[in-house]
Amino acid sequence: MSSITGRSTVDQVPGPTGDVPRGRRRLGDTLFGGAANLSGVVVIAIVALTGVFLATRAVPSLLDDKVNFLTSTEWVPEPGNLRFGILQILWTTVSISVMAMIIAVPLGVLNALFLTQYAPRWLARPAASVIDLLAAIPSIVYGLWGIQVFAPHLTGLQKAVNDGLGWFPLFEGPISAGTIFIAGIVLAIMVLPIITALSREVFAQTPAANKEGALALGATKWEMIRTAVLPFGRAGVVSASMLGLGRALGETIAITIIVSSVAPGTDFFASWLQGGETFASKIANNAAEFNDPSSTGAYIAAGLVLFVLTFVVNAIARVIVNRRKAFA
Amino acid sequence: MTFWKTSRLLTIAAVGALALTGCGSDDNTSTAAPGGAAASSSTAAADCGTGTLNGEGSSAQKNAMDQVSQTGYLAQCPDATINYNATGSGAGRKQFTGGQVDWAGSDSALKPEEATAAATRCMGNPAWNLPMVAGPIAIAYKLDGVTDLTLNAEVAAKIFQGQITTWNDPAIAALNSGVTLPATPISVFFRTGTSGTTENFTKYLHATAPDAWTADGSGDWAGKGEGREGSAGVAQAVAGASGGITYVEWSFAQDNKLNVAKVDNGAGAVELTGESAGKTIATATQVGTGNDLALKIDYTTKEAGAYPIVLVTYEIVCSKGLDADKTKLLKSFLTYFSDPATQTGLQDIGYAPLPAEVSTKVKTAIAAIS
Numbered sequence: 001m002s003s004i005t006g007r008s009t010v011d012q013v014p015g016p017t018g019d020v021p022r023g024r025r026r027l028g029d030t031l032f033g034g035a036a037n038l039s040g041v042v043v044i045a046i047v048a049l050t051g052v053f054l055a056t057r058a059v060p061s062l063l064d065d066k067v068n069f070l071t072s073t074e075w076v077p078e079p080g081n082l083r084f085g086i087l088q089i090l091w092t093t094v095s096i097s098v099m100a101m102i103i104a105v106p107l108g109v110l111n112a113l114f115l116t117q118y119a120p121r122w123l124a125r126p127a128a129s130v131i132d133l134l135a136a137i138p139s140i141v142y143g144l145w146g147i148q149v150f151a152p153h154l155t156g157l158q159k160a161v162n163d164g165l166g167w168f169p170l171f172e173g174p175i176s177a178g179t180i181f182i183a184g185i186v187l188a189i190m191v192l193p194i195i196t197a198l199s200r201e202v203f204a205q206t207p208a209a210n211k212e213g214a215l216a217l218g219a220t221k222w223e224m225i226r227t228a229v230l231p232f233g234r235a236g237v238v239s240a241s242m243l244g245l246g247r248a249l250g251e252t253i254a255i256t257i258i259v260s261s262v263a264p265g266t267d268f269f270a271s272w273l274q275g276g277e278t279f280a281s282k283i284a285n286n287a288a289e290f291n292d293p294s295s296t297g298a299y300i301a302a303g304l305v306l307f308v309l310t311f312v313v314n315a316i317a318r319v320i321v322n323r324r325k326a327f328a
Numbered sequence: 329m330t331f332w333k334t335s336r337l338l339t340i341a342a343v344g345a346l347a348l349t350g351c352g353s354d355d356n357t358s359t360a361a362p363g364g365a366a367a368s369s370s371t372a373a374a375d376c377g378t379g380t381l382n383g384e385g386s387s388a389q390k391n392a393m394d395q396v397s398q399t400g401y402l403a404q405c406p407d408a409t410i411n412y413n414a415t416g417s418g419a420g421r422k423q424f425t426g427g428q429v430d431w432a433g434s435d436s437a438l439k440p441e442e443a444t445a446a447a448t449r450c451m452g453n454p455a456w457n458l459p460m461v462a463g464p465i466a467i468a469y470k471l472d473g474v475t476d477l478t479l480n481a482e483v484a485a486k487i488f489q490g491q492i493t494t495w496n497d498p499a500i501a502a503l504n505s506g507v508t509l510p511a512t513p514i515s516v517f518f519r520t521g522t523s524g525t526t527e528n529f530t531k532y533l534h535a536t537a538p539d540a541w542t543a544d545g546s547g548d549w550a551g552k553g554e555g556r557e558g559s560a561g562v563a564q565a566v567a568g569a570s571g572g573i574t575y576v577e578w579s580f581a582q583d584n585k586l587n588v589a590k591v592d593n594g595a596g597a598v599e600l601t602g603e604s605a606g607k608t609i610a611t612a613t614q615v616g617t618g619n620d621l622a623l624k625i626d627y628t629t630k631e632a633g634a635y636p637i638v639l640v641t642y643e644i645v646c647s648k649g650l651d652a653d654k655t656k657l658l659k660s661f662l663t664y665f666s667d668p669a670t671q672t673g674l675q676d677i678g679y680a681p682l683p684a685e686v687s688t689k690v691k692t693a694i695a696a697i698s
Contacts, residue, residue, distance in 0.1 A: 148564065155569075176554050177515070177565045177572075260565070261520040261555030264548065275554055277520075285521040285557065288416045289547075 054304040061297025069301065073268045075282075077298035084298040086305055087268055092180060092276030093306070096255065097248040099184030099272065100191055105241050107188070108195030115196075116203040117225060128200060135193035143257030146186035147178055151258070154182055162273055172271040178260040180272040186258060187251055191244035198243065202236030203229050235321045242317045249310055252280040261285065279306040376405035377657030384413040385420020385433035388524055388577060389461040389641045392674050393433065400673070401664050408657055417524055417641075424644055425449050430654055432644040433461075435524030437615075437622035450646035456697075457622040457642040458690050460665055462680040464605035465529050465637045468586035469573040470566050471495055471512060478503045480592040481536035481636075487573060488516055488533070489541065490552030495571065503592060516553030517562045517574040523547055525559065528639040529575040535627040536593075536636070575637075578605075579678020591637065594630040602672075605680035607634035612686075619647065619693035621686075638680065648698050659697050666690045 064082045067074055072085020111131065115124045158175050165171040206229045214224040260275030277285065279302050290296040383393075390412065397410040415423075417434040424432035425445040437457040438446055446455035467479060474495075479487070483499050486492045492499055496509040519526050524547065531545030543550035556562045556574075563580040566572035578600060581588050590597040598604050611629050616622035627636050643665075645658060664670060671681035682690065 152568065174513070177517070177568055178554070178556070256520070256557045257561065260517075263518065263552045263555065264550065288419060289522045291418065 051304075051307060054300055054307055057293075057297055058301035058304045061294050062301050064294060065298075073266070075264065075298075077295035079292040079294045082294060082298060084301070086279075086302055088262070088266075089277055089279055089282055089302060090305065090309075091268070091270065092259075093249060093278040093280075093309070095180050095272055095276075096183050096187060096259075096278060097245055099180065100187035100248045101241065101245055103185065103188035104191045104195055104244055105237075108192050108240070108244070109199050109237055111192070111196045112199035112203050113225060113229070115200050117221070117229065128197075131193050131196050133193075134189065135197075139190065139251060139254040140257070142186055142190055143254035146182060146254060146258045150186065151178065151182050154185070158182075158273055169270040170272050172269065173273060175273045176260045176275040178258045178275055180259060180274070180276060183255055183258045184272070186254060187248050190251065190254065191247050194244045194247060195237075195240045198240030199233060199237050202233040202240075206232045238317050238321050242314055245313060246310060249278075249306060249313075250280055251278075252284045255281040256284050279303065375660050375663070376408065377653070377660040378405075378407040379653045379657050380409040380411070381431070381654060381657050381661065382411045382413075382429045383420070383431045383433055383643075384415055384423045384429045385644075386417045386435045386524065386641050387414040388435055388463055388639060389433050390414035391579060391677050392461045392463075392679050395674070395677060396665050396670055397661070400670060401661055404664075405660070408661070410657075410661060421446075421644065424455075430650060430658060431646075433641060434644055435528070435639060435641050437642055438644060446644070446646075449649075451649035453646060453648035454620065455644055456620045456647050456693060457616055457644055458662065458666075458693055459609075459621055459623055459640045459682065459686060460643045460662070460690065461641045461674070462605060462609050462682055463639045463641065463678070464578045464600050464602075464635055464680050465525060465532075465575050465639055466578045466581040466586075466600055467573065467589040467591065467637070468563065468566055468576050468581035468584075469589060470570055470586055471510065472570045473510060474507060475587050476504075476507060476590075477587065478590040478592055478597040480594075481533055482540045484589075484591075485533045485537045485540035487514055488518070488551040488553065488575075490516065491540075503597075512571040515569070515572045516551065517565045517572060518549040518551060518553050518555050519559070519562055520555035520557050521548075524641075525575065525577060525639065529637060532627040532637045577639075577678060578680075582678050591635060593634060593636045595632045598633055598635045600635050602675040602680040604633055604635035605638045606683040607631060608636050608638050609640060609680065610683040610685055612640070614689075619696050621689055621693055623686075645697065647696070655697060659694055662694045663691065666694065 061077075061082055061084075062069055065084060066081065067083045067085050069085055071087055072083070073088040074083045074085055075089075076083045115128050115131075119127060158179065158181060161171050162173045162175055166173055210228040210232065211224055214228045219227060255278050259277070259281065261277050261281075262275055282302060283299050286299060290299070393412045393414075397412065402408060402410065412433065413429075414433075417432075417436060420429070420432035421434050421438065421442055423429045425442060425448075427449050434457075438455060443455065447453065449455070467484060469477065471477070477500075479500070480503060483492065483503060486499065493514055495512045495514055501507075501509055526549055527545055527547040530541065530543065530550065533541035534543065534545050541551075549555065554565070556565045559576050559580045562574040563576050563584040563586060566574050566576075566586055567584040576586075578588070588600050590599050592598070608625065608627075608629055608631075609623075611631060611634065612623040612625045614621060615624045622642070623640055625638060625640065629636055643662060645662070650658065666682065666687050668681065668684065668687060671687060675681055681687075
């Protein structure tokens, strides 16, 4: 039994003297509460220290940057003559992630609805574990599969898109061997299990009373899902998508294998049918050469942007979730 | 349910197997898989040492190192353990001068500023650069209907610079009379990130065709095209579609069944073979002193039958200063490595054997290590 304050009502029964007895705190309580508080503090400290580390290492290089960090496409972090800008990298990172989310979110949510609302029991459980297994495949396997097995099958589609919509900057040619398009699809498969698993959990928690109520009022199955299951699971789906997006933004090895990098000095382009480097793949491709603090700083600055980007995206998601709650 | 259980188990097993294969490539103590059999043909006898030797560095010589150490040397000397971690030349030199490993494999000789640090690491004795593994760089291409193609430095530079964009360009046709060249666009692939192969290839282009390739030789690509990750990445990209061209270690071109262009060095078209690459290495001049055998390749060689684009990788060792057991093992291993029989065996996996005059000098230097 609990009261509105969340405190056990037993604690609030006045003692013989009239005040609420404080009681001896038990050892288990102290230990557990301490452990929970500590882990909370540790996580916050890790994130804060990461931010501080990135910022302190990046700032000296940023100050020495001879070109505009945000609007340049150059990347020549030569000690003494630092010229680096993130425009192309930012665009590639965002493009690949957006594309992955466009595919993975609807697919994941529908998948979760199928597993919780439509599939018969005997099918739902094994199907769910097969999808979870997708998350256990190492990303290097996704990368090699993506470029060697999957990419050749997309050649025709990419060519058709380029032929028909080539006038649109997003689909400009010439088509690369490893495109943002291919990487986006492979990444969608990689984040699918995360989105599906979390959405499945929240959808399964929909109170039976809500669902039955909707059905009793004459709703069809689709209407029941729309009025009872989806609103209940909305916050969970947004969280699931954010976790998926986090993975998409930070994915490294699959991207370095799939996407072609562009030759230095190439002007900015927006096409999804060409290559590029994301923040993570840029850092990975050059990690072997981190000899000089100032050029390393350029890559750390790129890492800092990724860090900030993740924060911004998460903050936006929080706002969305909270606003929906207020209007619900 | 049994069906699902079985299929789930199978999936788990499959994923597990993939994961294990993934790890396998990093495990340098395991037996080298491809081309391992070739080592059995080498008959070099080793004077065995014992103990463990750790090396690190160039990935260009990894396959050679695997074959020579695991299937060759260790078959004869089971009491020795030789580990080689292919993390890259720069990392290898750093680990060596830092005293973390016993020797370094490197695509380039120690730089003067590194030599001082290396001498400190070797208890005040100089470190020597010993050329050990020579790898020709192939200009590999895939073009439907064309298996015999000749290029020279100037045309290659223009192709990789993006100035020649189709295969039937008159400049290419001029070097290939009698070959029907299609109008396929050329897709150029280069190595993403800093790479020793890029450095040697662009050094060749700049030395031989300075007007067409104006940038200095550098590990970072200065041309046009699409970047792919690693030698395997560029080779697979070329294998993927007709019209592709790249520069890559010979072994990768062989593994991916790519055509390799002949290179006209000014004295006629030269096919890439172990022998033709060896001829260029034989003309290299020694820039190190005494037993320090750092070489300078003459890319502009006009000797008939010499394939000019070669990369020599070194083993960087202390001339003195390792403990007695390690010294014995190192000398024994390197002697075995530089033996002509061992070197000839390397040709099967895409390397060029060291020419006799170089391997004799290397042997002398190894004998002088104490």
